Amino acid sequence: MVRAVWLGLTLLGMVLSVLTARTAPTVAAELSARSAPLFYVGDRIGKNLKAAAYALVDRRRWRQEALALERQVAELKQENLRLSLENQRLRRTLKVRESQAPGVVAIAPIIAEDPSGLFRRLTLGLGEADGLRVGMPVTSPGGLVGVIIETTPKRAVVRTVVDPESAIGVRPADVPGRGIARGRPPASLRVRFPVEVEVKPGDLLITGAIGGLFPEGIPVARVTRVIPPGPGALTYDVEARPVVRFSMLEEVIVLRRL
Amino acid sequence: MRWGLLFILTALLASILAGLLPEAWAPPDLWFLFVVAAVPRLAPAWSLVLAFIIGLFSDLTSAGYLGLHAVGLTFAAYAQLVLASMLHWDEWLGRGAVVVGAYLAKWAGHLLVVYWLGLFLVGPLNFSGVFLSEAVLTLALAPLYLAFADRFLPGEDHAG
Numbered sequence: 295m296v297r298a299v300w301l302g303l304t305l306l307g308m309v310l311s312v313l314t315a316r317t318a319p320t321v322a323a324e325l326s327a328r329s330a331p332l333f334y335v336g337d338r339i340g341k342n343l344k345a346a347a348y349a350l351v352d353r354r355r356w357r358q359e360a361l362a363l364e365r366q367v368a369e370l371k372q373e374n375l376r377l378s379l380e381n382q383r384l385r386r387t388l389k390v391r392e393s394q395a396p397g398v399v400a401i402a403p404i405i406a407e408d409p410s411g412l413f414r415r416l417t418l419g420l421g422e423a424d425g426l427r428v429g430m431p432v433t434s435p436g437g438l439v440g441v442i443i444e445t446t447p448k449r450a451v452v453r454t455v456v457d458p459e460s461a462i463g464v465r466p467a468d469v470p471g472r473g474i475a476r477g478r479p480p481a482s483l484r485v486r487f488p489v490e491v492e493v494k495p496g497d498l499l500i501t502g503a504i505g506g507l508f509p510e511g512i513p514v515a516r517v518t519r520v521i522p523p524g525p526g527a528l529t530y531d532v533e534a535r536p537v538v539r540f541s542m543l544e545e546v547i548v549l550r551r552l
Numbered sequence: 553m554r555w556g557l558l559f560i561l562t563a564l565l566a567s568i569l570a571g572l573l574p575e576a577w578a579p580p581d582l583w584f585l586f587v588v589a590a591v592p593r594l595a596p597a598w599s600l601v602l603a604f605i606i607g608l609f610s611d612l613t614s615a616g617y618l619g620l621h622a623v624g625l626t627f628a629a630y631a632q633l634v635l636a637s638m639l640h641w642d643e644w645l646g647r648g649a650v651v652v653g654a655y656l657a658k659w660a661g662h663l664l665v666v667y668w669l670g671l672f673l674v675g676p677l678n679f680s681g682v683f684l685s686e687a688v689l690t691l692a693l694a695p696l697y698l699a700f701a702d703r704f705l706p707g708e709d710h711a712g
Contacts, residue, residue, distance in 0.1 A: 296596040300630040303604045304623050304661070308668045310608075311619030315669055336564040340571020 386435035387547060397550030399425050402432075402450065404543055414454040414479050414540065416440070420548075421448040429507060431549040437513035437537035438462070438501060439546050452546065455514055455536055456481055463503020464514050466493050472502055475514060475534065483515050483534045493517050493532055507552065513537045554705055555590075562586045573689075578682040580689035582697065583610045584658055587625050588651055589701035591632045592641060603629035620665045627661030628654040644695075651694050655687065 387401060402424070406417035420426050422445045432439040432452045440460060444451035453460055460477035464485060471491030475483045487493060497517045501508040515534035523530035566582040573579050583606050591599040607622030632654040640646035 296600065296630070296633060299597045299600045300626060303600055303626045304664075307604065307607070307619035307623035307626065307661075308665060309619075310622070311617050311665050311669055314618040336567025337571040340568035340573075342571075343568070344572045344574075 383545065389435050399430060399548045399550050401545055401547055402426070403545045405449075407540070414457045414477065414481075415443075416452040416454060416540070416543070416546070418442075418450040418452060418546065418548075419448075421446050421450050423447045426450045426548055427551060430551045431508045431512075432546045433512055433549060434538050434543060434546050436539070437515075438508060439538055439540070439543070441507055442548065450548075454540055455538075456483060456540070462501065462508065462514060463506045464499040465502030466491065467498040467500050467513075469493065469497075472504075473499075475499065478533075481535065481540075482518070483536060485515070485517075485532050485534050486529050487532065488529055489523050489527065493520060495519060498537070499534055509549065509552065558586065558589070558701065558704060569689075577689070578686040580693045581658070581686055582690075582693070583607070583621070584625060584628055584655065584690060585694055585697040585701075587629050588632060588654055588694070589698055589705065591629050592636065593705060596633050599633065600626055600629050617665070617669065620662060623665050624658040624661035627664075628658035631657030647698070651698075652691065655690060659683065 383401060387398060400420050402418040402420040404416050405419040407415070416432075416439070418426070418432075426442055426445055428442055428445055430442045432442060438455055440452045440454035440457065442450050443453045454477065455462055455475065456477040456479050458477050458479055460475075462475045463472060464475045465472045469492055471487060471493075473485045473487035473491065475485040478484050485499060493499075495517050498513055499515045499517065500510070501512040501514055502510050515536045517532050517534050519533040521531045521533065562582045562585075566579065569582070570579040587599075587603045587606055590602055594602060603625040604622045607620075607625035608618065610621040610625070611618045632650055635650040635653045639649055641650060
């Protein structure tokens with residue numbers, strides 16, 4: 295009995311499939327369209343749940359992407375800063391090379407300053423291993439910094455122009471004559487000129503000693519005050535402020551020894 | 553009354569799952585589970601008729617070929633009746649084997665209709681992508697659905 299019903303229904307199903315195959319899916323589609331509202335609610339619920347799940351996943355992914363982008367932006371900013379500094383450094387180097395001397399030995403970072411206040415000396419992050427030697431001039435794009443007075447394999451000490459032991463041959467940029475500039479810490483120089491040399495406040499002093507340690511023409515200081523000479527004096531002094539702001543220096547350019 | 557409610561709940565759940573699942577996944581065949589839940593509670597001949605009607609309804613609502621699901625579910629119901637007479641429907645292992653056997657019989661019915669239609673309209677290869685996900689989801693959902701049906705529907709008067 296059961297088997298007969300099963301066979302009968304199977305046969306019916308197969309006949310139906312053959313009869314409706316030509317019209318399919320027309321017939322079925324008709325009912326499907328009419329019964330659609332029956333399934334619409336469930337389908338919408340399911341789709342909305344899926345959309346909510348996707349939204350959650352997307353939100354998580356977006357958050358991860360945002361974090362990754364933030365990291366990337368931070369890295370790019372850092373890289374940009376590094377490149378910017380590198381660019382500035384290269385520009386300064388180029389400027390120095392063009393204006394001051396052809397013999398750049400190295401660009402050295404300043405890793406320390408003399409903390410005593412009595413001297414004005416800088417410690418560089420490069421040393422003999424990098425080609426630095428005692429007596430090499432040290433400059434910056436702004437002007438003369440000093441000279442190397444001590445080296446170790448990886449460090450070098452620079453005596454700045456305002457160091458009390460510093461004595462540099464200078465000359466006014468616009469008028470003839472030469473003088474000796476001695477450092478007066480913490481941030482000035484005392485320059486002695488023959489009375490024949492006429493300088494006034496604001497004049498720029500540049501390196502200019504014959505046979506000196508430094509290439510000629512590097513800005514050193516600007517005159518701030520002229521101390522009038524005494525009667526019958528052969529020389530007179532001026533006070534000058536170095537053109538380089540040492541506290542702002544981060545790196546210096548070491549030139550080949552003359 | 554409860555049959556009607558289970559029918560509506562099944563339709564609702566089927567449509568929810570169809571909307572919820574990713575497009576690459578075939579939804580579980582809840583009408584098959586409806587038939588599996590119904591067969592032990594009805595007279596054998598009526599259970600086959602019910603399976604056929606449910607299958608026909610499924611064919612119509614899915615805009616498919618009339619007879620495809622009808623024959624498939626009729627095969628499933630008949631296989632369930634045969635297997636339930638040989639295995640213990642009350643034990644979970646026996647019930648699992650019956651459900652798996654009935655499910656495979658449903659696909660045998662599908663393929664019979666496909667063959668009957670001449671393989672040119674829809675071929676077995678068209679169904680191969682459906683089979684795996686539908687089988688996994690349907691059989692995974694079967695324990696829950698049948699447990700719910702056991703609590704929801706009247707007792708099994710004609711269990712194998």
